[in-house]
Amino acid sequence: MQVHVKYFNILQEVTGKKEEILDVEDNADLAALIALIAGKYGESEMAFFDREKRSLAAHIRVFVDKKLVYNPEYKLYEGAQVALFFAVVGG
Structure with missing residues (x-):
């Protein structure tokens, strides 16, 4: 099935893309x-996923069809719109 992935902030630099359609x-x-x-972009999965907690890394925000999703076991579906953000902090 295909999902539409949009990348924001530093993730655009990592991928070299603003968006793409991926087959899963x-x-x-x-x-x-x-x-x-x-795997596709050569970044360590650990940058995105906390294996000990079995959750997404604290600095990654994922929206599926404009809904914030924290659960890495969230099931995707044909045509899902996924937006990935690297959370920016500072003061």
Whole structure:
């Protein structure tokens, strides 16, 4: 199935893209998509995923169809719109 992925801030620099359509397996979850992206662009999956907590890394924000999603086991579906942000902090 295909999902539409949009990248924001530093993730655009990492991927060299603002958006793309990715093919994922049927019933893929968010963790599978993150692993696919990390592998495709040579970034360590650990930059996106906290294995100990089995959750997305604290500095990554993911929206699916404009809904903030924290659960890496969130099931994706055909045509899902996924937006990835690297959370920016500072003062």
